[in-house]
Amino acid sequence: MNIRKLSQALIATSAALTAAHVNAAGFQLVEHSASGLGRSFAGEAAVADNASVLARNPAAMSMFDSIAVSGALTYIKPDVYVKGNTGVNALDRALDNEDVVPGAPVPAGYFIQPINDKWAWGFGMFSNFGLSTEYPDDYAAGPIAGQTELITLNLNPNVSYRVNSHFSIGAGLNAVYGTAKLIRNFGSNSPFPASGNAAHLKGDGWGYGWNVGAMWEINPNHRYGISYRSKVDLKFKGDFYSDIPEGLSTNPYGTGGEEIPGKLTLNLPDIFEFSGYNRLNQAVAVHYSYVWTGWSTFQEINATSDGIGSVMQKDEKFSDSYRVSFGATWYLNPEWELRAGMAFDRSPSRTHKTISIPDNDRYNYGLGFTYHLSEQGSLDAGFTYIQGKEGSFNEEGVEFVSKGDAYIVALQYNHSF
Structure with missing residues (x-):
């Protein structure tokens, strides 16, 4: 294997190395609430059992007759591995990594206030996209060693309008703030010092979009929700440097340790969701969702610097x-609700797998409950196990195999005034 060739191919930004295995397709996050986690996020645009529905359908705010707030904290614990196959045992062992993705918390908060019997407004703070990966400094393919991190925060004000007793509409604006960090080490097979960085890119930026939704309430026990969230071009500005000597013909990205301005536009996709909620009797309700994500907008990652280019x-x-996703809720008594669900996620990188995003299809299995502390307050808890399929792909003459499972837990408090 040509290590130098592999290094040059992999020095490019890796946007989401196997992070897809710990949440949704690509590097999408769906962990907006503990109640949703327990039902594998089935029916999220229609259930509207707390203020977190704001993240999925603004029209559902019309169902609230008093101020409602919700705060959630989710913790994701991945179990992801990547294995390389070059035909050289010693090198293969150096390409294997059993702990690619570190655990990460995902917070969220929501506020909804009815204005009158027609209008309501609300504000949400949550994330739709994020990732975090870490490789040891001595990973053999040095330019993918190090750290990749993307954190986004969506600030989302919304309004809703009740057209009549059966139909509501809503809309909102999205101001998405993001921070990104990419650190790549030389690795154990590099001629450069192990203490240096093959690439170091860090920056932050903003992107803007919009969202709309509608709710059709046949009666209190049967309703359907539909929503659309626009794509967002997240524009990062920051600094780039590489400890590779400047002007080295075998690697054009070297700056000799000098820091230069860098910028990157990350194209975040649009999202469409249809959800249904049907309460079959006093004790049982079923809910379901279909979510489409326009990942075809994400074709490349290209960081540039003025006067230099890419x-x-x-x-x-x-x-x-x-x-x-499909789920069900059991209303045991006025204090307790139990829920369960399962989901299937289709990979967006099924036609072009790379070491930077070796994404595969996955299944989700969720369990959760709500305990009503009082007429105003309730506590939600959720747990999900994500089972990722094993996938293989070839990049620069190396056969890679990747697989990722994850365990996710969440707590949430809801209060009405």
């Missing part, structure tokens, strides 16, 4: 993906 570039060639 300093990092890699094709990703994502395809549109979908998620289907």
Whole structure:
């Protein structure tokens, strides 16, 4: 294997190395609430059992007759591995990594206030996209060693309008703030010092979009929700440097340790969701969702610097993906609700897998409950196990195998005034 060739191919920004295995397709996050986690996020645009529905359908705010607030904290614990196969045992062992993705908390908060019997407004703070991966400094393919991190926060004000007793509409604006960090080490097979960075890129930025939704309430026991969230171009500005000597012909990205301005536009996809909620009797309700994500907007990552041009570039060639989920809620008594659900996530990188995003299809299995502390307050808890399929792909003559499972837990408090 040509380590130098592999290094040059992999020095490009890796946007989401196997992070897809710990949440939804690509590097999408669906962990907006503990109540949703317990039902595998089935029916999220229609259930409207607390203020977290704001993240999925603004029209559902019309169902609240008093101020409602919700705060959630989710913790994701992944179990992800990547294995390389070059035909050289010693090198293969150096390419294997059993702990690619670290655990991470995901917070969220929501507020809804009715204005009158027609209008309501609300505000949500949550994340739709994020990732975090870590490799040891001595990983053999040095330019993918190190740390990749993307954190986004969506600030989302919304309004809703009740057209009549059966139909409501809603809309909102999205101001998405993001921070990104990419650190790549030289690795154990590099001629450069192990203490240096092959690439170091860090920055932050904003992107803007919009969302709309509608709710059809046949009666109090049967309703359907539909929503759309626009794509967002997240524009990062920051600094780039590489400890590779400047002007080295075998690697054009070297700056000799000098820091230069860098910028990157990350194309976040649009999201469409249809959900249904049907309460079959006093004790049982079923709910379901179909979510389509326009991942075909994400074709490459290309970081540039003024006067130099591209300093990092890699094709990703994502395809549109979908998620289907089904769940049920058991209303045991006025204090307790139990819920369960399952979901299937289709990978967006099914036609173009790379070491930077070796994404595979996955299944989700969720359990959860709500305990009503009083007429105003309730506590939600949720747990999900994500089972990822094993997938293989070839990049620069190396056969890679990847698989990722994850365990997710969440707590949430809801209060009405």
